[in-house]
Amino acid sequence: MLIVVSFWVLAVVSVASGIAVFVVDSMARAxxxxxxxxxxxxxxxxxxxxxxxxxxxxxxxVMEMAIMAVYMVxxxxxxxxxxxxxxxxxKRWSAVLAVGTFVLLAAGALLIPWPARxxxxxxxxxxxxxxxIMGPKMxxxxxxxxxxxxxxxxxxxxxxxxxxxxxxxxDLKRRPPNxxxxxGLGQ
Amino acid sequence: xxxxxxxxxxGWAVLAPLGLLLFALAxxxxxxxxxxxxxxxPLRSGARAPIAEVARLLRQRRQVTIAADVLLxxxxxxxxxxxxxxxxLVIPLGPWTLADLDVxxxxxxxxxxxxxxxFWLVGWGANSAHALVGGYRFLSLAVSxxxxxxxxxxTPAVAARSLRVGDVVAAQQDLWFxxxxxxxxxxxxxxxxxxxxxxxxxxxxxSDIAGGLLTDVSGVDRLLILTGRYAVxxxxxxxxxxxxxxxxxxxxxxxxxxxxxxxALVLAAFVAIRYRVPTIRPDRFAEVAWIxxxxxxxxxxxxxxxxxxxx
Amino acid sequence: xxxxxxxxxxxxxxxxxxxxxxxxxxESRMLLEAELDRRGWRIALSPxxxxxxxxxxxxxxxxxxxSDLLWNQLPGPRTRVSVTTPVTLSALLDxxxxxxxxxxxxxxxxxxxxxxxxxxxxxxxxGEHESMVHDGMSTExxxxxxxxxxxxxHGGMDMxxxxxxxxxxxxxxxxxxxxxxxxxxxxxxxxHWPPGLVVDCVLQGxxxxxxxxxxxxxxxxxxxxxxxxxxxxxxxxxxxxLCDDAAKLLALAGWQTAAQTARRLRDDELLxxxxxxxxxxxxxxxxxxxxxMLLRWSLKGIYLGEIGVGAxxxxxTAPPENLASVDIRHHLxxxxxxxxxxxxxxxxVQPPETSGADPAREAQDALAALPELLRGADLGTxxxxxxxxxxxxxxxxxxxxxxxx
Numbered sequence: 001m002l003i004v005v006s007f008w009v010l011a012v013v014s015v016a017s018g019i020a021v022f023v024v025d026s027m028a029r030a031x032x033x034x035x036x037x038x039x040x041x042x043x044x045x046x047x048x049x050x051x052x053x054x055x056x057x058x059x060x061x062v063m064e065m066a067i068m069a070v071y072m073v074x075x076x077x078x079x080x081x082x083x084x085x086x087x088x089x090x091k092r093w094s095a096v097l098a099v100g101t102f103v104l105l106a107a108g109a110l111l112i113p114w115p116a117r118x119x120x121x122x123x124x125x126x127x128x129x130x131x132x133i134m135g136p137k138m139x140x141x142x143x144x145x146x147x148x149x150x151x152x153x154x155x156x157x158x159x160x161x162x163x164x165x166x167x168x169x170x171d172l173k174r175r176p177p178n179x180x181x182x183x184g185l186g187q
Numbered sequence: 188x189x190x191x192x193x194x195x196x197x198g199w200a201v202l203a204p205l206g207l208l209l210f211a212l213a214x215x216x217x218x219x220x221x222x223x224x225x226x227x228x229p230l231r232s233g234a235r236a237p238i239a240e241v242a243r244l245l246r247q248r249r250q251v252t253i254a255a256d257v258l259l260x261x262x263x264x265x266x267x268x269x270x271x272x273x274x275x276l277v278i279p280l281g282p283w284t285l286a287d288l289d290v291x292x293x294x295x296x297x298x299x300x301x302x303x304x305x306f307w308l309v310g311w312g313a314n315s316a317h318a319l320v321g322g323y324r325f326l327s328l329a330v331s332x333x334x335x336x337x338x339x340x341x342t343p344a345v346a347a348r349s350l351r352v353g354d355v356v357a358a359q360q361d362l363w364f365x366x367x368x369x370x371x372x373x374x375x376x377x378x379x380x381x382x383x384x385x386x387x388x389x390x391x392x393x394s395d396i397a398g399g400l401l402t403d404v405s406g407v408d409r410l411l412i413l414t415g416r417y418a419v420x421x422x423x424x425x426x427x428x429x430x431x432x433x434x435x436x437x438x439x440x441x442x443x444x445x446x447x448x449x450x451a452l453v454l455a456a457f458v459a460i461r462y463r464v465p466t467i468r469p470d471r472f473a474e475v476a477w478i479x480x481x482x483x484x485x486x487x488x489x490x491x492x493x494x495x496x497x498x
Numbered sequence: 499x500x501x502x503x504x505x506x507x508x509x510x511x512x513x514x515x516x517x518x519x520x521x522x523x524x525e526s527r528m529l530l531e532a533e534l535d536r537r538g539w540r541i542a543l544s545p546x547x548x549x550x551x552x553x554x555x556x557x558x559x560x561x562x563x564x565s566d567l568l569w570n571q572l573p574g575p576r577t578r579v580s581v582t583t584p585v586t587l588s589a590l591l592d593x594x595x596x597x598x599x600x601x602x603x604x605x606x607x608x609x610x611x612x613x614x615x616x617x618x619x620x621x622x623x624x625g626e627h628e629s630m631v632h633d634g635m636s637t638e639x640x641x642x643x644x645x646x647x648x649x650x651x652h653g654g655m656d657m658x659x660x661x662x663x664x665x666x667x668x669x670x671x672x673x674x675x676x677x678x679x680x681x682x683x684x685x686x687x688x689x690h691w692p693p694g695l696v697v698d699c700v701l702q703g704x705x706x707x708x709x710x711x712x713x714x715x716x717x718x719x720x721x722x723x724x725x726x727x728x729x730x731x732x733x734x735x736x737x738x739x740l741c742d743d744a745a746k747l748l749a750l751a752g753w754q755t756a757a758q759t760a761r762r763l764r765d766d767e768l769l770x771x772x773x774x775x776x777x778x779x780x781x782x783x784x785x786x787x788x789x790x791m792l793l794r795w796s797l798k799g800i801y802l803g804e805i806g807v808g809a810x811x812x813x814x815t816a817p818p819e820n821l822a823s824v825d826i827r828h829h830l831x832x833x834x835x836x837x838x839x840x841x842x843x844x845x846x847v848q849p850p851e852t853s854g855a856d857p858a859r860e861a862q863d864a865l866a867a868l869p870e871l872l873r874g875a876d877l878g879t880x881x882x883x884x885x886x887x888x889x890x891x892x893x894x895x896x897x898x899x900x901x902x903x
Contacts, residue, residue, distance in 0.1 A: 026256065028256060028259060028308075028311050029256070029258075029259065032259065032304065032308070035304065051288065051289055051290050052289070052290045052293065052350070055290055055293050055294055055297050056293060056297075058297050059293065059296060059297040059300050062297075062300050062301055062303065062304050063300045063303060063333070065304060066300075066303040066304050066307055066326060066329070067326075067330070069307055069311070069326070070323070070326055073323075073677075073703070074675055074677075075675070161674060176799070180672050180673065180874065181470050181876065182470075182471070182798070182799040183470070183471065183473070183474040184470075184471035184472055184473065184474035184475045184795070185474045185475060185478060185479075187474055187478065223538060225754075225755060225758045226535040226536075226538070226758065226762075227535070227762075228535075228536075228538050232511075232538055233538070235511070236511075236512055236538070238508055239508050239509060239511045239512035240512055241508075242504075242505040242506075242508035242509040243508075243509035243512060243513075243514070243549070245505055245509075246505055246506065246509050246575060247549070247573050247574070247575070248573040248574045248575075248608065249573065250546045250571075250573050253663065254663065316680060316682045316701065317544075320704045320877055323703075323704070387752070387792070389752065390752075390878075393752060393878070394543055394689045394690060394749060394750060394752075395689075395690075395750045395877070395878050395881040395882070396877060396878070396881075397543050397544045397688050397689060398543035398544045398547065398689075401543070401544070401546075401547065402543070402544045402546065403544070403546050404546060405546040405547065405573040406573060409546070409547070461754075462753075462754035462755050462758075463753075463754075463755050464752075464753070464792060465748075465751045465752045465753040465790065465792050465793045465796050466751065466752025466753075466796070467752075467792070467796065468796055468878060470876070471795065471796065
């Protein structure tokens with residue numbers, strides 16, 4: 001009973017804060033409304049029995065929202081955080097798409113004849129979920145993560161307008177490098 | 188010699204914040220005593236300083252600034268103590284724990300990521316230049332220490348083959364983890380000091396930005412933030428014990444008493460280092476963290492994993 | 499009520515004091531700091547942290563306006579004192595504590611502040627504050643005083659002004675991003691800051707894009723208490739100044755224990771305590787600062803260029819080309835070395851490095867070089883640079899040449 005009540009409360013909280021992301025005036029509040037929504041979803045995952053995944057969701061999402069605050073100021077300045085700002089474009093079409101997607105997914109969740117449970121849940125839910133999703137391709141999944149990370153770093157390096165020759169001089173020999181802010185190791 | 192961890196009824200959870208705050212008060216008392224000694228006053232008057240500070244802040248009125256984001260500001264200020272209390276729920280006091288989570292180590296990590304959000308909200312809410320600079324300084328420091336911290340937390344879990352805090356304690360029966368994972372221990376201690384915005388990592392509240400995060404807070408909010416800092420530092424010190432220092436293991440005394448003694452020792456070490464070291468600047472720290480500390484953490488995990496696979 | 503008076507009694511054992519120092523009255527400030535240390539009181543970093551506002555000296559018009567603004571920003575319970583002579587210091591502070599504990603007076607004060615009778619409410623008028631001198635922590639001033647408002651909303655809102663303050667305009671910054679342009683005045687009251695200095699910065703993020711420096715004067719520079727112009731007194735003043743500058747720089751670098759040691763040496767020197775082992779103590783401090791790898795790493799690469807180098811740097815015999823490579827840490831070590839040297843010499847022999855240096859001229863040069871020095875530096879580095887300059891604002895105020903662009 002408690003689980004049912006808390007499930008519905010969390011569901012309402014996550015939808016309401018998701019709506020709040022677009023309704024509130026300030027970017028900072030929008031960011032943290034999104035964080036609240038994700039935290040509610042994470043708690044729901046913990047309730048379903050997927051403790052590890054739920055808690056990791058909360059961890060990652062709060063960290064992302066904090067980083068988003070950095071990007072917010074970097075690219076938008078402080079103004080959108082202080083004044084009422086209308087950030088939506090193409091209102092009619094996006095509303096149609098959003099409502100349509102919601103109806104589709106809700107219909108699927110409610111109308112599909114889900115199979116009845118056979119057997120008992122595995123002892124280690126996280127491990128069995130992992131094996132079900134990734135299965136024999138576990139090694140590939142493990143190597144994808146560092147590859148993704150390296151891609152992000154490579155992208156940033158390529159985008160940086162100041163290259164090696166700007167920093168180290170034409171002969172690549174200048175130490176410490178010519179940076180606007182000096183790094184800790186003189187690299 | 189350690190008994191298996193049992194989860195006690197949730198009614199005992201009321202004691203958790205009380206115990207935490209008492210410990211935090213003791214830490215603050217030690218800090219006050221050290222300050223008093225440095226100015227040549229008697230130690231006892233310094234140890235009483237936190238109580239005087241609490242009284243002063245309770246009497247002080249709340250500061251309100253123009254166009255402050257009051258909701259976010261208050262959430263940031265009040266959230267620190269809450270987060271610290273949530274953190275200690277998984278820490279076993281002898282054989283008893285309030286929440287025997289299967290993923291206790293990750294729970295601790297999640298709670299200290301909440302601190303990122305809280306400190307930034309405090310810096311943001313005040314609508315003041317210095318406070319905002321403080322908030323962003325904390326974020327830049329946090330980005331640097333977070334990955335090494337995550338790897339330092341995973342290392343004992345790898346050695347214990349489990350994320351449950353009780354299993355980590357049980358796996359240290361023969362040899363405490365601090366002995367064969369010193370790098371992870373050092374990184375963990377440094378990260379605890381960093382996420383409490385303390386000592387060498389106190390750049391977010393530094394005097395060069397007129398107190399940074401604390402510039403425009405007064406009264407109850409200031410009390411909550413300062414208490415929250417001490418509480419988070421205490422929670423981190425307490426977590427170091429089951430993770431690296433063998434939990435309640437030790438001769439003569441019962442488990443729970445050893446836990447308290449070890450926590451007190453770690454907390455005393457943290458408090459003592461506060462004023463003795465120059466502040467580390469986050470823009471310089473970034474290179475060191477990514478080029479030296481993170482590979483060291485990775486190497487440590489590798490060594491531990493090889494040892495564990497071999498045994 | 500019992501609890502209230504108990505709280506008041508406990509709170510009175512640790513009062514936080516915000517010190518407003520008028521240029522030329524640094525001895526008053528140092529005596530006040532020594533008295534605060536003796537009582538176990540703390541120095542507040544910002545007005546929100548303070549119960550007591552202590553104005554050391556007789557401020558001029560602008561500085562008085564600034565301290566009134568700060569007085570407004572102190573949350574209650576609050577009290578203020580004016581420290582002009584060292585004789586009555588203890589009695590003044592005792593009276594201040596009594597005032598703080600007087601609950602009925604504080605409640606009255608709080609009620610009066612919440613119900614302003616004047617029609618000019620100081621918290622709402624952004625435009626007026628542009629011309630007022632204020633410290634960088636005040637949010638009642640134009641924190642977001644920009645040139646035009648940001649043109650970023652599509653909602654048709656015209657000139658949004660949250661809290662009555664216009665939004666900041668944007669501009670390209672050092673790293674190629676378009677960041678808001680913020681006009682923030684630093685000073686005249688900040689922790690470990692040259693007294694009376696106001697640096698009007700244009701900030702983008704926390705990087706200073708441009709800066710203008712000026713000094714607020716005392717009410718009448720001739721009233722500054724001058725010590726007897728003897729060699730011994732001169733030497734003592736110099737040692738006190740050097741220790742004070744070193745303490746400020748160390749405190750800004752975050753090294754509290756070393757800063758506290760420098761402050762104690764300063765206080766001992768100021769109070770005329772027996773200084774036979776001062777040379778040894780100063781040398782110990784200097785060696786400690788030299789040995790600290792963390793401080794060397796923190797301060798590496800912050801150069802003052804040619805400003806302030808000739809007189810006091812550690813490399814007194816270096817040829818001019820090497821001046822640019824002298825960083826703040828060398829300045830700090832040079833100060834401590836000079837202080838040790840001065841404490842060791844019994845006669846009024848001037849060390850060769852300071853001969854021929856006119857303090858007013860030096861301060862003038864330093865103030866003139868400040869805008870260029872701060873360009874492109876972030877706030878933390880800028881504070882370290884200003885502390886490393888060891889600006890003598892008293893000398894500036896006395897020559898009445900306070901403003902410089």
